[in-house]
Amino acid sequence: MIALETGQDWQPIVKEFEAIVGKNGVVRKREELLVYECDGLTSYRERPAVVVLPRTTEDVAAIVKVCDRYRVPFVARGSGTGLSGGALPIENCVLIVTALMRQILSVDLENQRVVVQPGVINSWVTQAVSGAGFYYAPDPSSQIICSVGGNVAENSGGVHCLKYGVTTNHVLGLKVVLPDGAIVDLGGDLPEMPGYDLTGVFVGSEGTLGIATEITLKILKTPESIRVLLADFTSIEAAGATVSDIISAGIIPGGMEMMDNMSINAVEDVVKTNCYPRDAEAILLIEVDGLEVEAEVNAQRVAAICRQNGARNVAIATDLEDRLTLWKGRKAAFAAMGKMSPDYYVQDGVIPRTSLEYVLREIEALGAKHGYKVANVFHAGDGNLHPLILYNNAEPGALEKVEELGGEILKLCVKVGGSISGEHGIGADKRCYMPEMFTSADLETMQWVRQAFDPHGIANPTKIFPTPRTCGEAARSAPSQAIAGVDRF
Amino acid sequence: MIALETGQDWQPIVKEFEAIVGKNGVVRKREELLVYECDGLTSYRERPAVVVLPRTTEDVAAIVKVCDRYRVPFVARGSGTGLSGGALPIENCVLIVTALMRQILSVDLENQRVVVQPGVINSWVTQAVSGAGFYYAPDPSSQIICSVGGNVAENSGGVHCLKYGVTTNHVLGLKVVLPDGAIVDLGGDLPEMPGYDLTGVFVGSEGTLGIATEITLKILKTPESIRVLLADFTSIEAAGATVSDIISAGIIPGGMEMMDNMSINAVEDVVKTNCYPRDAEAILLIEVDGLEVEAEVNAQRVAAICRQNGARNVAIATDLEDRLTLWKGRKAAFAAMGKMSPDYYVQDGVIPRTSLEYVLREIEALGAKHGYKVANVFHAGDGNLHPLILYNNAEPGALEKVEELGGEILKLCVKVGGSISGEHGIGADKRCYMPEMFTSADLETMQWVRQAFDPHGIANPTKIFPTPRTCGEAARSAPSQAIAGVDRF
Numbered sequence: 001m002i003a004l005e006t007g008q009d010w011q012p013i014v015k016e017f018e019a020i021v022g023k024n025g026v027v028r029k030r031e032e033l034l035v036y037e038c039d040g041l042t043s044y045r046e047r048p049a050v051v052v053l054p055r056t057t058e059d060v061a062a063i064v065k066v067c068d069r070y071r072v073p074f075v076a077r078g079s080g081t082g083l084s085g086g087a088l089p090i091e092n093c094v095l096i097v098t099a100l101m102r103q104i105l106s107v108d109l110e111n112q113r114v115v116v117q118p119g120v121i122n123s124w125v126t127q128a129v130s131g132a133g134f135y136y137a138p139d140p141s142s143q144i145i146c147s148v149g150g151n152v153a154e155n156s157g158g159v160h161c162l163k164y165g166v167t168t169n170h171v172l173g174l175k176v177v178l179p180d181g182a183i184v185d186l187g188g189d190l191p192e193m194p195g196y197d198l199t200g201v202f203v204g205s206e207g208t209l210g211i212a213t214e215i216t217l218k219i220l221k222t223p224e225s226i227r228v229l230l231a232d233f234t235s236i237e238a239a240g241a242t243v244s245d246i247i248s249a250g251i252i253p254g255g256m257e258m259m260d261n262m263s264i265n266a267v268e269d270v271v272k273t274n275c276y277p278r279d280a281e282a283i284l285l286i287e288v289d290g291l292e293v294e295a296e297v298n299a300q301r302v303a304a305i306c307r308q309n310g311a312r313n314v315a316i317a318t319d320l321e322d323r324l325t326l327w328k329g330r331k332a333a334f335a336a337m338g339k340m341s342p343d344y345y346v347q348d349g350v351i352p353r354t355s356l357e358y359v360l361r362e363i364e365a366l367g368a369k370h371g372y373k374v375a376n377v378f379h380a381g382d383g384n385l386h387p388l389i390l391y392n393n394a395e396p397g398a399l400e401k402v403e404e405l406g407g408e409i410l411k412l413c414v415k416v417g418g419s420i421s422g423e424h425g426i427g428a429d430k431r432c433y434m435p436e437m438f439t440s441a442d443l444e445t446m447q448w449v450r451q452a453f454d455p456h457g458i459a460n461p462t463k464i465f466p467t468p469r470t471c472g473e474a475a476r477s478a479p480s481q482a483i484a485g486v487d488r489f
Numbered sequence: 490m491i492a493l494e495t496g497q498d499w500q501p502i503v504k505e506f507e508a509i510v511g512k513n514g515v516v517r518k519r520e521e522l523l524v525y526e527c528d529g530l531t532s533y534r535e536r537p538a539v540v541v542l543p544r545t546t547e548d549v550a551a552i553v554k555v556c557d558r559y560r561v562p563f564v565a566r567g568s569g570t571g572l573s574g575g576a577l578p579i580e581n582c583v584l585i586v587t588a589l590m591r592q593i594l595s596v597d598l599e600n601q602r603v604v605v606q607p608g609v610i611n612s613w614v615t616q617a618v619s620g621a622g623f624y625y626a627p628d629p630s631s632q633i634i635c636s637v638g639g640n641v642a643e644n645s646g647g648v649h650c651l652k653y654g655v656t657t658n659h660v661l662g663l664k665v666v667l668p669d670g671a672i673v674d675l676g677g678d679l680p681e682m683p684g685y686d687l688t689g690v691f692v693g694s695e696g697t698l699g700i701a702t703e704i705t706l707k708i709l710k711t712p713e714s715i716r717v718l719l720a721d722f723t724s725i726e727a728a729g730a731t732v733s734d735i736i737s738a739g740i741i742p743g744g745m746e747m748m749d750n751m752s753i754n755a756v757e758d759v760v761k762t763n764c765y766p767r768d769a770e771a772i773l774l775i776e777v778d779g780l781e782v783e784a785e786v787n788a789q790r791v792a793a794i795c796r797q798n799g800a801r802n803v804a805i806a807t808d809l810e811d812r813l814t815l816w817k818g819r820k821a822a823f824a825a826m827g828k829m830s831p832d833y834y835v836q837d838g839v840i841p842r843t844s845l846e847y848v849l850r851e852i853e854a855l856g857a858k859h860g861y862k863v864a865n866v867f868h869a870g871d872g873n874l875h876p877l878i879l880y881n882n883a884e885p886g887a888l889e890k891v892e893e894l895g896g897e898i899l900k901l902c903v904k905v906g907g908s909i910s911g912e913h914g915i916g917a918d919k920r921c922y923m924p925e926m927f928t929s930a931d932l933e934t935m936q937w938v939r940q941a942f943d944p945h946g947i948a949n950p951t952k953i954f955p956t957p958r959t960c961g962e963a964a965r966s967a968p969s970q971a972i973a974g975v976d977r978f
Binding site for chain 2: 157190223248350451
């Protein structure tokens with residue numbers, strides 16, 4: 001008998017779930033629920049009341065209808081790799097896990113579309129079509145474990161989003177279970193559909209508008225040729241100026257990543273690529289792609305711009321093996337950082353490219369003020385920073401101090417005209433910073449849309465929007481919760 | 490004294506408008522209202538009760554607040570070139586015309602952004618930045634007269650949208666006056682913003698969610714080099730197969746347009762380009778752009794694919810003058826058609842590229858069945874058809890028959906997995922076909938969002954969504970209007 005703090009009797013709800021997905025599809029033992037307590041944002045934890053594992057759209061609709069009838073909140077979860085707590089359970093919630101929804105439903109090479117269930121792993125999409133010369137562009141670092149459903153919820157990015165855009169640019173249509181259990185189709189098979197673009201609203205809505213159960217993705221032709229350049233600089237400024245100059249020259253690299261000295265040394269300590277110079281203040285990894293002639297010409301143009309900005313060395317890799325060697329350190333950077341420091345806190349902010357030098361200097365100063373080292377590994381072309389704050393969670397109060405530093409970095413991003421999130425979402429982690437970017441009227445408008453989808457507020461409530469409960473700062477400036485009490489209709 | 494059929498006393502409303510924009514900013518004489526009776530869809534006409542011409546966001550907000558207070562509907566209008574009746578006045582409405590909102594508010598070349606008022610003409614944006622090597626990509630045929638605000642409302646496309654996307658892909662942020670007069674910011678300066686993507690919902694919402702008063706556009710670097718190819722074919726099938734083969738080869742042309750024999754001859758009769766062969770069953774105009782080497786290699790690849798598919802001749806133009814000559818006939822095609830026939834009705838549908846040959850044959854058969862000639866000039870690369878039905882409006886009942894034929898063409902598009910609109914919007918013209926593409930649950934979901942923005946239904950009501958009032962067919966299958974009576978909250 002499961003009876004939780006609120007007095008909710010879960011027995012009849014669990015029985016209904018078992019009737020839908022079978023006893024094996026329902027998890028309710030305390031020890032088994034443990035693994036669902038958090039997602040990639042491990043500093044927040046909350047145990048769900050029950051976990052349900054559907055296999056089909058109809059399963060999800062039936063489960064959600066039960067939640068709607070009992071007015072219990074539900075949270076959707078893919079692989080649980082999200083870094084902002086979007087899939088963090090809330091108290092007394094039903095956690096709907098898509099781990100058994102892993103079918104690739106259709107592949108249409110002629111029209112460059114693939115339809116998948118939400119539990120399908122990101123890299124499987126490319127694997128399914130690469131033999132025919134296609135790929136799926138959005139490539140979060142976690143792509144070998146993260147789910148497409150989670151990517152849709154968080155509007156995930158990746159290294160190649162500079163040229164090809166984030167998840168929302170690659171989702172054509174969605175079959176969605178709304179918070180009342182209705183099944184609707186948003187978008188469709190075509191790039192543009194008549195009526196309101198609700199696909200765009202849904203992508204990045206972090207599970208607050210319903211659950212996507214079928215996702216139609218756009219796939220791209222694999223480029224004929226790729227070059228990867230590694231350029232090293234004796235100053236962050238020179239590397240930053242190089243990034244701006246490349247874009248100003250009209251070149252849009254497939255990816256353009258920067259790593260600072262601390263990251264370079266962490267990577268070389270652990271991964272030993274032997275190609276990242278330990279004495280460089282910054283390196284740039286730049287990938288150019290397209291026709292063979294295009295990749296070659298652009299590689300030479302990029303190399304020239306790097307040298308004009310004082311790069312000491314510029315290596316150009318053409319063969320797949322050489323390219324993977326150059327990328328290896330970047331891909332392993334977060335893991336390497338984990339070996340350098342007992343704990344690290346990764347932040348995700350965006351700035352205009354033109355503020356790169358200023359912001360990196362300020363981040364260093366903020367780190368020094370708080371007594372923490374901050375390493376920088378990031379998508380330089382998009383201005384999407386990932387400052388990694390190194391700390392030791394064993395020190396009392398360290399996490400709070402680190403979160404404060406992280407918050408100051410986000411405010412710095414907003415100050416220069418940037419954003420509090422580039423590709424990790426808002427989730428539970430950053431909702432208190434939303435008023436930094438939006439007026440109360442802006443946030444209210446979003447909340448009206450939320451209510452249009454979810455009038456009873458049972459779909460992943462407490463995420464995205466600031467609430468006075470959890471965030472003292474937001475309580476002053478965020479009237480968005482007031483909308484819950486406003487009768488607009 | 491203006492007192493209309495409904496008994497609405499307009500005098501106090503007009504006085505309030507005059508207080509906001511001055512007497513010169515308010516039009517209420519019958520003869521002056523005449524020009525506002527229709528937009529580009531000239532077969533529908535309705536006189537507005539009053540026309541107001543604001544200059545600023547604050548003017549618009551004040552005007553809309555008056556409308557909200559008196560509960561009178563308002564319709565926004567840019568240049569009035571829309572082809573689906575999106576800016577068609579409705580009975581006893583206030584028409585808010587953005588013709589005096591024509592300031593380019595800021596140009597930020599470094600971050601590739603331009604902020605404009607909604608009345609700014611599409612081509613002015615490119616003119617403002619072309620000297621510095623930039624351009625604004627969406628290029629509707631009407632780009633020298635249509636407004637950016639209208640482009641946002643209708644999510645306009647154009648020749649170059651195959652490679653670069655339609656308006657929604659180029660709008661970063663919007664300042665919007667909501668239907669209650671509140672001013673909010675949707676999106677912002679960055680490609681991705683946290684929270685719901687309401688910019689995406691607003692673009693293409695045809696004035697039903699509010700009025701955009703400041704629009705932040707993304708501008709692109711002008712490509713280094715451009716080639717335009719003209720290939721002529723002895724069959725539509727061969728031209729269609731060429732289109733598919735070019736895309737399958739991984740080439741994304743800047744534009745890929747097809748014209749059939751009737752269009753070719755109409756153009757040569759009127760424009761006399763002397764380069765479109767009159768005996769060709771179809772021609773393709775294909776533009777490739779990028780680096781000089783890339784444009785050259787792709788032009789040769791495209792030419793080879795055209796020849797493999799039986800093209801009789803392939804001309805390649807590199808110089809600006811030669812390129813403009815090749816484009817001249819295409820750009821003048823609609824006007825030429827107007828000289829060939831007393832009237833023409835232009836339809837706008839989308840099909841998967843792979844259905845091109847089948848659909849063009851079916852359109853010809855449908856035309857023959859109804860006794861009308863149908864010319865085809867269209868964006869072949871996107872599968873975005875523009876069948877032009879030639880008719881004489883002086884014949885009694887002709888328009889009704891032509892509209893019926895147009896409707897059958899749209900249903901054909903839907904049948905093969907396409908869409909009832911590519912770039913002209915739904916407006917007043919096509920709302921009755923929405924149930925062909927969407928279930929009632931899909932349409933209800935859109936209507937909930939509409940209500941979230943516009944609870945009193947005063948922003949361009951009767952557009953987009955099917956209503957039993959105007960469309961017998963839709964009345965059977967479209968329960969979407971029922972939502973107006975549903976209390977969701």
